[in-house]
Every structure is written in structure tokens, then in C-alpha cells.
Amino acid sequence: MCPIITAAKEHQAGATVLAHSAGTGSAFEIVAREDFSDVTFLIEFTHPQMARAARPGQFVIVLPHEHSERIPLTIADFDRDRGTVTLVIQAVGKTTQEMQKDCCVGARLFGVVGPMGVPSHIGSVGKVVCVGGGLGVAPVFPQARAFKESGAYVIGIVGFRSRDLVFWRDKFESVCDEFIICTNDGSVGIKGLVTDGIDSAIKKHDDIDEVIAIGPPIMMKCSAEATRPHKIRTTVSLNPIMVDGTGMCGGCRVIVDGKQKFACVDGPDFDGHKVDFDDLMNRLGRFTEEEKLAVRKWSEHCHQSEPLPHSTAEG
Amino acid sequence: MAKKTIRTIPQERTPIPVQDAAVRVENFDEVALGYNQENALNECARCLLCPEPACVKACPVCIDIPGFIEEISNGNFHAAYTILSDSNFLPAICGRVCPQEDQCEGVCPVGDTLEPVAIGRLERWLGDLAIQEGWAANPYKEPSDFKIGIIGSGPAGMACAADMAKAGCEVIVYEALHAPGGVLRYGIPEFRLPNHVIDAELSNLTKLGVRIECNTLVGRLFTIEQMREEMGFDAVFIGTGAGSPKFMEIPGESLNGVLSANELLTRCNLMGAGDFPATDTPLGLGRRVAVIGSGNTAMDALRVAKRLGAEKVYCVYRRTEAECPARLEELEHAQEEGIEFHWLTAPVEILDDGEGNIGAMRCVRMELGEPDDSGRRRPVPIDDSEYEFQTDMVVYAIGTNPNPIIGQTCKLTLNKWGYIETDETLATSMAGVYAGGDIVTGAATVILAMGAGRKAARSMKAYLGLRDNSAIYATAPDETINTLFGIDVEEKNFVRARLA
Numbered sequence: 001m002c003p004i005i006t007a008a009k010e011h012q013a014g015a016t017v018l019a020h021s022a023g024t025g026s027a028f029e030i031v032a033r034e035d036f037s038d039v040t041f042l043i044e045f046t047h048p049q050m051a052r053a054a055r056p057g058q059f060v061i062v063l064p065h066e067h068s069e070r071i072p073l074t075i076a077d078f079d080r081d082r083g084t085v086t087l088v089i090q091a092v093g094k095t096t097q098e099m100q101k102d103c104c105v106g107a108r109l110f111g112v113v114g115p116m117g118v119p120s121h122i123g124s125v126g127k128v129v130c131v132g133g134g135l136g137v138a139p140v141f142p143q144a145r146a147f148k149e150s151g152a153y154v155i156g157i158v159g160f161r162s163r164d165l166v167f168w169r170d171k172f173e174s175v176c177d178e179f180i181i182c183t184n185d186g187s188v189g190i191k192g193l194v195t196d197g198i199d200s201a202i203k204k205h206d207d208i209d210e211v212i213a214i215g216p217p218i219m220m221k222c223s224a225e226a227t228r229p230h231k232i233r234t235t236v237s238l239n240p241i242m243v244d245g246t247g248m249c250g251g252c253r254v255i256v257d258g259k260q261k262f263a264c265v266d267g268p269d270f271d272g273h274k275v276d277f278d279d280l281m282n283r284l285g286r287f288t289e290e291e292k293l294a295v296r297k298w299s300e301h302c303h304q305s306e307p308l309p310h311s312t313a314e315g
Numbered sequence: 316m317a318k319k320t321i322r323t324i325p326q327e328r329t330p331i332p333v334q335d336a337a338v339r340v341e342n343f344d345e346v347a348l349g350y351n352q353e354n355a356l357n358e359c360a361r362c363l364l365c366p367e368p369a370c371v372k373a374c375p376v377c378i379d380i381p382g383f384i385e386e387i388s389n390g391n392f393h394a395a396y397t398i399l400s401d402s403n404f405l406p407a408i409c410g411r412v413c414p415q416e417d418q419c420e421g422v423c424p425v426g427d428t429l430e431p432v433a434i435g436r437l438e439r440w441l442g443d444l445a446i447q448e449g450w451a452a453n454p455y456k457e458p459s460d461f462k463i464g465i466i467g468s469g470p471a472g473m474a475c476a477a478d479m480a481k482a483g484c485e486v487i488v489y490e491a492l493h494a495p496g497g498v499l500r501y502g503i504p505e506f507r508l509p510n511h512v513i514d515a516e517l518s519n520l521t522k523l524g525v526r527i528e529c530n531t532l533v534g535r536l537f538t539i540e541q542m543r544e545e546m547g548f549d550a551v552f553i554g555t556g557a558g559s560p561k562f563m564e565i566p567g568e569s570l571n572g573v574l575s576a577n578e579l580l581t582r583c584n585l586m587g588a589g590d591f592p593a594t595d596t597p598l599g600l601g602r603r604v605a606v607i608g609s610g611n612t613a614m615d616a617l618r619v620a621k622r623l624g625a626e627k628v629y630c631v632y633r634r635t636e637a638e639c640p641a642r643l644e645e646l647e648h649a650q651e652e653g654i655e656f657h658w659l660t661a662p663v664e665i666l667d668d669g670e671g672n673i674g675a676m677r678c679v680r681m682e683l684g685e686p687d688d689s690g691r692r693r694p695v696p697i698d699d700s701e702y703e704f705q706t707d708m709v710v711y712a713i714g715t716n717p718n719p720i721i722g723q724t725c726k727l728t729l730n731k732w733g734y735i736e737t738d739e740t741l742a743t744s745m746a747g748v749y750a751g752g753d754i755v756t757g758a759a760t761v762i763l764a765m766g767a768g769r770k771a772a773r774s775m776k777a778y779l780g781l782r783d784n785s786a787i788y789a790t791a792p793d794e795t796i797n798t799l800f801g802i803d804v805e806e807k808n809f810v811r812a813r814l815a
Contacts (some may be wrong), residue, residue, distance in 0.1 A: 052538050063493055069586065070493075070594040094594055111493040113530040118723065243586065243596075246491050246532060247718050248501075249578035250560040255569060260562060265719050273670040277571050282671035290597035297592050 036167040045169030048083030056142035057120025063111040074136030075194030094294035125209035133159040133215030134278035157197035232273035328430035336651040370419035375766030404477040410439025446515040459483040464548040469497020471752030474768030480523040534724035557575030557753035567665030573672040576616040576712035601708025613712035614645040633661040740774040
């Protein structure tokens with residue numbers, strides 16, 4: 001029995017009832033689940049309207065249950081025929097660990113809103129490098145696919161810690177003209193980080209028009225630094241803390257080219273050479289203590305389940 | 316009954332019981348407890364029942380105020396509610412949050428000699444009584460085949476939805492958040508407007524057949540063009556609010572601990588951050604909280620911070636108390652609750668503690684110079700008056716910008732500030748699409764947004780060829796939107812001069 005289903009029970013009157021009567025039908029029902037590692041998992045949920053509207057680079061805000069926080073997640077894939085949207089999630093905080101435990105097929109998410117953010121600009125470029133590390137491997141896929149569909153020569157670069165954490169290799173290979181896997185231990189592909197992959201791609205091709213890099217801030221920062229000397233346009237997808245995702249709270253403000261921007265409505269894509277990554281990383285640490293407390297409390301609460309690892313698949 | 320005169324009515328305005336300041340700073344319960352029936356009857360006796368009531372004209376939704384007061388006096392409470400709810404669908408809300416001193420009560424002739432009739436308190440009492448008794452607003456339905464889309468479930472959208480539903484239309488309200496109510500839900504705190512009151516008023520709307528769809532970001536999930544062309548909406552109303560917070564763009568603003576009042580209030584009111592870790596959304600409240608600005612949003616942020624347990628809560632404002640744009644009652648309540656006010660003070664820099672958090676704030680003292688375009692004396696920094704202000708949380712409540720999403724996703728004409736341009740009927744540049752509330756005027760009040768929602772509904776009915784069945788509009792002034800009771804459209808600000 002999935003706790004999420006029980007969490008959807010009618011609570012007190014008012015907001016709850018209205019939210020439930022929102023006429024969403026079978027929307028937000030999870031129809032597929034796949035686990036890529038002990039922390040990384042995929043959920044696919046139905047939302048035909050969202051599947052039709054979603055474009056590469058956009059994100060959603062998910063509330064797994066009525067009293068959970070609103071967490072932003074970049075859309076990893078969408079299928080207009082099936083009417084579904086796919087998210088790939090790393091269980092690193094309380095809410096994502098809870099989702100890892102509760103989001104099984106047949107369960108329903110309390111709320112998903114999106115697609116949000118300005119879609120990525122898929123211009124008519126000749127040659128593009130799509131780089132995904134850690135959390136960013138999945139979301140860079142729709143971009144690679146869109147570039148391929150627009151006729152570009154697509155070089156895909158993804159980073160994992162080791163061979164057994166690799167996922168979506170087939171999907172990437174189906175849309176990439178070249179595909180490079182980088183692993184920390186060299187168990188598959190290049191031994192090294194995605195920046196090593198970027199360096200080798202730049203060495204091989206002197207006509208790269210654009211690099212798209214999605215992943216942890218440090219990985220995007222290093223990717224931007226790798227392309228800066230070559231003056232290759234580099235687009236990154238920022239993932240700051242946000243509440244509503246509609247431009248209302250300003251919690252997601254980032255500094256780009258010295259100016260304040262709201263990642264949720266001005267982004268999430270920005271010019272990687274102009275982003276102040278140190279500021280972003282500081283702001284991502286805003287609730288470090290609270291996050292630890294929430295995870296500790298939650299692990300105590302479900303002590304009967306196996307302890308969850310806290311490491312991430314680093315790109 | 317003998318005609319009442321200023322000399323024959325009860326001279327004293329009936330006081331409203333309030334929670335003691337020392338008690339209420341420890342809880343989120345309502346501050347003003349509301350009238351009982353005896354209080355209400357007593358206060359109704361103070362109304363002169365003017366034959367040409369100024370209060371009705373001063374009300375953005377033209378409530379027949381003497382009409383409902385007379386019915387209360389006669390003991391016909393349900394009839395009184397019917398009169399009230401004909402014009403105002405959300406009386407329990409408006410009775411609590413309207414700036415009555417600038418509207419109905421501000422023009423009450425009793426107020427020339429005595430304190431004006433406490434119209435807001437009476438409205439609240441009647442609204443609460445209706446909720447308690449389960450009275451629904453009077454549906455005045457004529458069947459029609461029209462389908463109306465409303466974007467935003469705040470006061471503007473709700474008012475428009477109610478009128479269109481009463482006109483017999485199928486009405487769907489789209490809300491981007493996971494709970495309806497807009498600013499009433501995420502913005503106004505529980506102690507000023509309890510959620511159960513919002514729920515009760517909204518359920519009246521659903522009883523009229525209005526459907527509310529949450530988790531729907533119009534513009535991104537589907538566009539306004541799609542609503543009109545593909546989804547079968549005969550008319551659309553945009554009431555998305557202005558709510559994109561302004562920052563000052565001074566150094567240190569991205570340090571952790573600096574946030575907008577919108578974020579603080581949303582985390583607390585919508586997400587329950589005050590109960591973290593029992594709830595999942597954290598706030599990270601500072602020990603000493605400084606709120607920049609002194610409007611109603613600032614008052615809310617200050618008083619929430621106080622209730623959540625901040626040791627020191629400061630209001631920092633660059634002008635003086637006389638220019639403070641907050642509702643008088645909110646300012647007084649904040650003062651009673653131990654908020655420290657630092658008038659004529661402006662931040663110039665927020666200092667790092669070395670770990671990416673706020674160490675302190677550098678402020679400059681101000682003085683009032685020559686009047687500016689808004690007629691208020693412009694605050695001017697005093698040379699060499701900078702000093703360090705000790706705080707570990709800085710909350711900006713200095714106004715909002717229009718939300719950019721609608722502008723990004725449709726071809727509506729916007730004005731130079733990014734607000735939606737409308738004509739006097741609230742029609743936008745797109746046929747069948749109307750807009751009202753903060754997204755047109757800039758930040759204003761709940762009741763003005765409701766007034767705009769009703770005005771747009773009237774225009775929509777005309778556009779669709781529906782008979783306007785809300786008789787109250789027969790006497791409604793047409794220039795509601797521009798007279799703006801105390802709000803200067805150009806300056807997008809309250810300009811009430813509170814003379815000391």
C-alpha cells in the first residue's frame with residue numbers, strides 16, 4: 001500500500017476539498033517507476049495537458065503529498081502520445097527520500113504544476129554538445145533530442161561515478177551522433193569528469209556552436225570554465241531554491257551578468273559564462289541545517305526501513 | 316420611527332473586543348474578535364440611514380450599506396446578508412481586510428462629528444453570521460451557454476467568477492498554486508484572515524457551480540489564445556495579481572537571510588513553515604528580523620516574525636509615520652505588539668558574516684525634502700549618517716512588479732511598467748479577454764481587486780449580450796478604477812496622508 005494514496009484522503013473542509021475537487025481526473029497518477037541506483041529513480045506520471053505543453057528545459061513543481069514542501073524538478077522527458085511526463089529524482093533530501101519510498105506505480109502525487117520556466121532556445125545550430133552530470137543527466141536528454149530533431153550534429157556527454165550507475169545510454173545513443181560517458185573510476189567510457197569529455201570534444205571539433213550543461217552547480221561552473229577560453233556559447237540550467245515557481249517569492253534569485261534574475265520566470269536557462277556560481281552555491285546552502293534536521297527526523301520516523309545512502313552520482 | 320439625528324444616536328462607536336497584545340504575539344489567532352449581536356445592533360443604531368449615502372459611492376463594489384444596516388436593525392439578518400452579498404461575495408473577508416477608513420467609513424457623515432459608523436465591523440459580523448448559519452449568497456441564475464475562464468483565484472478572479480456564475484455561465488477558475496484564494500491564502504496571515512473564513516467564502520462560490528482548478532499555470536500549461544481558440548472559452552478574465560517582489564539591488568542582497576515578504580508570508584501562510592519540522596517547508600527565521608517598508612505587507616511580515624518567536628522585530632522605513640501606507644489598525648496593532656519602528660531609515664548595504672549569511676545591515680538616516688510627484692515629501696539621505704544596524708534577517712516589503720508570465724506567453728498589450736493595458740471597461744487588446752486587479756493597476760487592495768473583477772464581469776456580460784442582472788450597478792460610478800480611494804495609479808502606491 002502506498003502511503004501517498006492514503007495521504008490523499010479528505011482532510012478538513014476548505015482548501016483541501018477544493019484542491020481535490022480540482023477536476024484533475026487521473027492526472028498525477030504514477031504509471032511507471034524505474035530505479036537506476038540506490039538514490040536515483042524515475043517516475044512517469046499522467047498529465048496529457050502537461051505532456052502536450054512541455055518543452056525542453058522546463059521544470060515542474062511537485063508536492064508529493066498535501067503537507068509536503070514544493071520541490072522544483074526539471075522535466076526529464078515527456079511523451080505526448082502516452083500523455084505522460086517523466087522525472088528523474090535523486091533521493092538526497094527528506095522529500096525526495098520520501099518520494100523514493102512512496103512513489104510506486106498506481107500512487108498519485110498530490111500536486112504537480114508546470115511546465116514552468118522559459119523553454120530552452122533550440123536554435124538552428126550546426127553542432128551542439130549536450131552535457132549532463134548527476135541530477136542533470138536526465139533533463140539534458142530532451143534538449144539533445146530536440147537539437148537532433150532540428151537537424152544539429154549532437155554530441156552527448158554524461159558523467160557517472162561508475163558503470164553500474166549509468167542509465168539511458170540507449171536513449172542518448174538514439175539521438176546523439178557521438179556519445180561520451182565519463183566515469184570517476186573509468187569502469188566505462190572516459191576515466192574522468194564531464195569536463196574531460198568536453199575537452200576531448202572541443203579538441204576533436206573546432207566548430208562547436210553551443211554547449212548545454214546541466215547538473216550540479218559545480219559541474220556547470222567547471223563546464224562553463226572549460227568552454228570560456230574557446231568562446232563557445234554555453235547554456236546552463238539553474239536549480240536554486242524556490243517556493244512557488246511563478247515569480248512570486250523571489251527565493252530563486254540568481255546573479256547573471258551582475259544583475260538579479262528570478263530563475264523560475266527569467267530562466268532556468270542562462271548564459272553559463274555570466275552566471276555567478278559561487279553566489280548560487282551559497283544560496284543553495286541556505287537551509288542546510290534545516291534539511292539535515294528534516295532528514296534525521298524522517299529517518300527516525302521510518303527506522304524500520306533500510307538506511308538510505310546520502311551520496312549522489314557525481315558527474 | 317422618529318428620524319435619527321446625530322444627537323439622538325449612540326455617541327460612542329461600539330468597541331470591538333481584541334486579544335491582548337501580550338497574549339496574541341504568542342499565537343496566530345485573530346486579533347480582533349468581532350462583534351456579537353448586541354454590539355452589532357448597537358452600532359447599527361448609529362447609522363443615520365442617509366437618503367443619499369456617501370458610503371455606497373465610496374465602496375469599490377457599491378454595497379447598499381444603509382440597506383443592510385437597516386435590515387440588521389429590524390432583526391432581519393438573513394435579508395441583510397442578501398443585500399450585502401448581492402454586491403460583495405466575500406463579506407467576511409472584506410470586513411476584515413478593507414481599508415474602510417479610506418472608503419465607506421471615511422465619508423460617513425457621522426464621522427464629521429463623532430467616530431464614523433463601524434461599517435467594516437458590521438460587514439464582518441454579518442459575513443461571519445452567514446458562514447455560521449450556512450447561508451449561501453443569493454444565486455440569480457439565468458441559463459446561458461457561455462463558458463468563462465478566470466485566471467487567478469484571488470479577490471479579483473473570485474468576484475468576477477461569482478458574477479458570471481450568477482449570470483448562468485459555466486465558470487472555471489485556474490489557480491497556479493495548490494490551494495485557492497491567491498493573496499488571501501498565501502499573503503494575508505491567519506491572525507488577520509483565518510483560512511477557515513477563506514474556505515467558507517470560497518465554498519459559496521463552488522456552490523454556485525464555479526469550478527476551481529488548482530496547480531494550473533496558465534500561459535505555460537496552455538495559453539490565453541488557446542483558451543479562446545481551442546478550449547471553448549467565450550471570455551477570459553485575467554486576475555493574476557502583481558505579486559513579483561521588488562528588491563533594492565543594493566550590495567549583499569543575495570546573502571542568505573535576505574528574502575521578500577512574499578516569500579516569508581508564502582512559506583508561513585501557505586506552506587506552514589512556522590511548524591517546521593512538523594511540516595516540510597523551512598523558514599530559517601532570524602533572531603533579529605528587519606522588515607524594509609511599512610505597507611500592509613510589511614505589517615504582516617513584522618507580525619508573523621514576532622509570532623514565530625523572533626526576539627527583535629524592526630520596521631525600517633525611509634519616510635515617517637505620517638506617510639506610512641499601512642492600514643491604521645494594522646500599524647496600531649503592530650505597535651502594540653512590540654514591533655520597533657525605525658522611521659527615516661534606509662538600508663544601503665547588507666553585510667556578510669563571512670559565511671554567506673547576514674552579519675549586519677548598513678543604514679543611512681533620512682530627512683524629508685521637497686514634495687515629489689506623488690505629493691509626499693521626498694526622503695533624502697543625511698550626509699555622513701550611515702551606521703550599522705544589527706540584524707540577521709532582512710525582509711523586503713517595498714512593493715511588487717507585475718508577474719511576467721502572462722506577458723511572456725501571450726500577445727496582450729502591456730504598459731511601460733509591464734501591467735496589462737485595458738480600456739475603461741477593463742477590456743484588453745484581445746477580444747473577449749478582460750483584466751483587472753493588481754495586474755492592471757499595480758499593487759492595491761483586496762476590495763479594489765474585487766471591484767475590478769465585478770466591473771470586468773459587467774463588461775463581459777455586455778460583450779456576450781447577457782442582461783446585466785446586478786441591479787446594484789444601476790447606481791455604480793463608472794470611474795471606480797481611476798478614483799482609487801487613496802491610491803495613486805501613477806505612483807502605484809498608497810498616498811494617504813495621515814496627519815499627525
